Amino acid sequence: xxxxxxxxxxxxxxxxxxxxxxxxxxxxxxxxxxxxRNQASYGAEHLSRxxxxxxxxxxxxxxxxxxxxxxxxxxxxxxxxxxxxxxxMRRLPLVGADIEPxxxxxxxxxxxVARHGWFFYPDHPALEALAVVLAGHREAxxxxxxxDLDRYAGAVEAFAEIDLDRLDGLPEGEDVLxxxxxxxxxxxxxxxxxxxxxxxxxxxxxxxxxxxxRARREMREG
Amino acid sequence: xxxxxxxxxxxxxxxxxxxxxxxxxxxxxxxxxxxxRNQASYGAEHLSRxxxxxxxxxxxxxxxxxxxxxxxxxxxxxxxxxxxxxxxMRRLPLVGADIEPxxxxxxxxxxxVARHGWFFYPDHPALEALAVVLAGHREAxxxxxxxDLDRYAGAVEAFAEIDLDRLDGLPEGEDVLxxxxxxxxxxxxxxxxxxxxxxxxxxxxxxxxxxxxRARREMREG
DNA sequence: CCGTACTGGATAGCACTGGTATCCATAAGG
DNA sequence: CCTTATGGATACCAGTGCTATCCAGTACGG
Numbered sequence: 003x004x005x006x007x008x009x010x011x012x013x014x015x016x017x018x019x020x021x022x023x024x025x026x027x028x029x030x031x032x033x034x035x036x037x038x039r040n041q042a043s044y045g046a047e048h049l050s051r052x053x054x055x056x057x058x059x060x061x062x063x064x065x066x067x068x069x070x071x072x073x074x075x076x077x078x079x080x081x082x083x084x085x086x087x088x089x090x091m092r093r094l095p096l097v098g099a100d101i102e103p104x105x106x107x108x109x110x111x112x113x114x115v116a117r118h119g120w121f122f123y124p125d126h127p128a129l130e131a132l133a134v135v136l137a138g139h140r141e142a143x144x145x146x147x148x149x150d151l152d153r154y155a156g157a158v159e160a161f162a163e164i165d166l167d168r169l170d171g172l173p174e175g176e177d178v179l180x181x182x183x184x185x186x187x188x189x190x191x192x193x194x195x196x197x198x199x200x201x202x203x204x205x206x207x208x209x210x211x212x213x214x215x216r217a218r219r220e221m222r223e224g
Numbered sequence: 225x226x227x228x229x230x231x232x233x234x235x236x237x238x239x240x241x242x243x244x245x246x247x248x249x250x251x252x253x254x255x256x257x258x259x260x261r262n263q264a265s266y267g268a269e270h271l272s273r274x275x276x277x278x279x280x281x282x283x284x285x286x287x288x289x290x291x292x293x294x295x296x297x298x299x300x301x302x303x304x305x306x307x308x309x310x311x312x313m314r315r316l317p318l319v320g321a322d323i324e325p326x327x328x329x330x331x332x333x334x335x336x337v338a339r340h341g342w343f344f345y346p347d348h349p350a351l352e353a354l355a356v357v358l359a360g361h362r363e364a365x366x367x368x369x370x371x372d373l374d375r376y377a378g379a380v381e382a383f384a385e386i387d388l389d390r391l392d393g394l395p396e397g398e399d400v401l402x403x404x405x406x407x408x409x410x411x412x413x414x415x416x417x418x419x420x421x422x423x424x425x426x427x428x429x430x431x432x433x434x435x436x437x438r439a440r441r442e443m444r445e446g
Numbered sequence: 447c448c449g450t451a452c453t454g455g456a457t458a459g460c461a462c463t464g465g466t467a468t469c470c471a472t473a474a475g476g
Numbered sequence: 477c478c479t480t481a482t483g484g485a486t487a488c489c490a491g492t493g494c495t496a497t498c499c500a501g502t503a504c505g506g
Contacts, residue, residue: 008482020466023484028464033483040472040483053363059464060322061360063285066464084431088424096417100282120425121432128420135414138283141275144406146414153386154411155418160379162422166430168372184366186423189376190416192357192368195318196377197415198350199342200384201408202310206343208388209306229453242495245455250493255454262454262501281493288493 004046008034011044015052022052030055030070054184062187068095076179087182088123094187096131101141103133110136110148118155165189226268230256233266237274244274252277252292276406284409290317298401309404310345316409318353323363325355332358332370340377387411 012019025031031051034042055073058064064072072093080086111132115122122129139146165185172181234241247253253273256264277295280286286294294315302308333354337344344351361368387407394403 018466019482021464024465026484036483038473038482040470041474042483050365054365056323057360057364061319061357061364063320084427087427091420091423094420096420097283097413098285101278115421118425120421121428122421122424126424128417128424131417132414132421135283135410135417138279138413139406139410142279142283142406142410143272143276144403144410150386150390154383154415155422157379157382157386158415158418158422159426160382161376161419162426164372164375164379165419165423166426170430181366184361184364186420188357188361188364188366190419191319191360192354193376193380193415193419194412195350195353195357196380197383197387197412198313198316198318198408199337199344199348199354200377200380201313201387202344202348202350203340203342204381204384204388205306205309208392210343231452240495243493246494248455258454260453260502262499263503264454 005043006045006049007041007043011048011052014049015056017052017056025052025055025066028066028070030066030073054180057184058187061191063191064094064187068093072183073180076183080179083178086179090179090183091186092127094183096128097134097138099134101134101137103130103137107133107136107140110151114148114151114155117152118159161193227265228267228271229263229265233270233274236271237278239274239278247274247277247288250288250292252288252295276402279406280409283413285413286316286409290315294405295402298405302401305400308401312401312405313408314349316405318350319356319360321356323356323359325352325359329355329358329362332373336370336373336377339374340381383415 006014008019008022011017012022015022022031026033031048034044034048036042055069058069058072059066072090075086075090075093078086108130111129114132115129136146168185169178169182172178228236230241230244233239234244237244244253248255253270256266256270258264277291280291280294281288294312297308297312297315300308330352333351336354337351358368390407391400391404394400
């Protein structure tokens with residue numbers, strides 16, 4: 003049951019055999035245990051790893067190359083959870099640059115972090131990414147005001163607290179790091195989707211007439 | 225100064241001429257005003273449109289095809305801001321599916337919306353997207369609990385409020401819709417980046433010794 | 447008013463990503 | 477023992493986002 007060959011692995015994960023072979027080639031999935039010149043057996047860990055890879059690429063939007071480097075790092079040596087987590091997080095792409103921020107954008111990024119008293123590493127890619135995003139808004143003709151930025155920053159602190167609580171809640175074991183990656187990467191998508199749903203509600207509350215809302219509420223409850 | 229040919233447009237937007245021609249072909253950028261059989265002039269609106277397209281693709285991560293359909297919709301007829309905004313938002317991709325959620329995932333998605341009293345459209349893609357994200361977490365071996373989901377949902381309401389405030393703050397004019405798109409699309413990236421920065425802070429607070437934090441604080445202030 | 451440079455526009459090609467398809471010698475299994 | 481499946485290597489393929497080439501026609505410095 004927990005030992006299988008490639009056909010069953012494919013069947014159970016819902017991933018075609020050629021794709022599995024591709025992931026093996028690319029090192030996203032460890033090779034099965036060789037039981038002969040051309041025979042290998044895969045276990046439950048291969049199945050879960052395969053599902054993990056799929057979730058990270060399809061839902062999380064990570065590229066195959068990113069998944070490889072991130073999971074390599076996760077399985078790496080490790081000199082303490084906090085620092086290892088930091089290393090892994092640096093691997094996650096934030097923006098597909100191609101926009102060069104101005105000094106002012108970088109300055110605003112640093113100022114924001116300072117205003118909120120956030121701990122930071124001066125050379126962290128997230129800081130540069132923030133500058134890029136600010137530049138993007140500006141270039142798009144819709145700059146972000148410091149006031150809006152501060153409101154977002156305040157709201158985002160709630161997320162970070164939830165995120166870390168979730169991490170602390172994980173059973174002290176081997177895959178805390180993997181959990182952190184999944185919760186961060188898929189969490190980005192989750193937050194995006196939830197934000198859209200909340201926008202719909204907020205927009206409806208502000209723009210629809212009361213009777214229209216009531217009708218819809220009744221329709222839902224009825 | 226505000227009338228130019230392609231070379232100047234390219235220069236000022238920092239986008240190569242062949243790329244501009246490509247965007248023209250793909251309909252992301254309207255053709256310039258023809259002044260002869262093979263001569264056209266571009267204005268300030270082309271420049272800003274070009275920068276907008278670039279920001280949406282590079283920072284927002286939208287595909288060229290998505291940018292086209294979204295901007296087409298923005299420039300379309302329109303029967304009231306609220307409903308038109310709704311139409312545009314439906315065009316924005318949320319997840320690159322490929323994972324089929326189970327009924328239970330869809331059920332949890334609906335329950336979440338109900339628990340929070342959110343207004344919703346039963347067939348809205350965001351609802352299905354939420355189910356997909358829940359399925360992704362589950363398949364990745366790290367399911368999201370309802371408790372965590374509720375915490376996220378609560379936090380996300382703050383975003384929606386900020387988002388709508390920002391929209392209301394826009395000058396009642398032609399590009400409210402464009403503003404909504406930019407603020408939503410680039411806002412996703414902005415929130416992702418801010419979340420990462422806040423995570424770093426929260427993680428440091430929980431995992432670094434007090435003296436290490438103080439040293440770093442002094443380094444920053446000094 | 448002429449030669450060179452540049453234009454808009456069309457068509458073809460290219461690098462990269464994420465797979466598929468094919469082939470092969472070998473093992474499994476009824 | 478003969479069909480089928482396997483692991484592994486190599487080749488191929490479709491989609492995306494450009495980039496290069498070509499062309500007839502215009503601009504413009506000298």
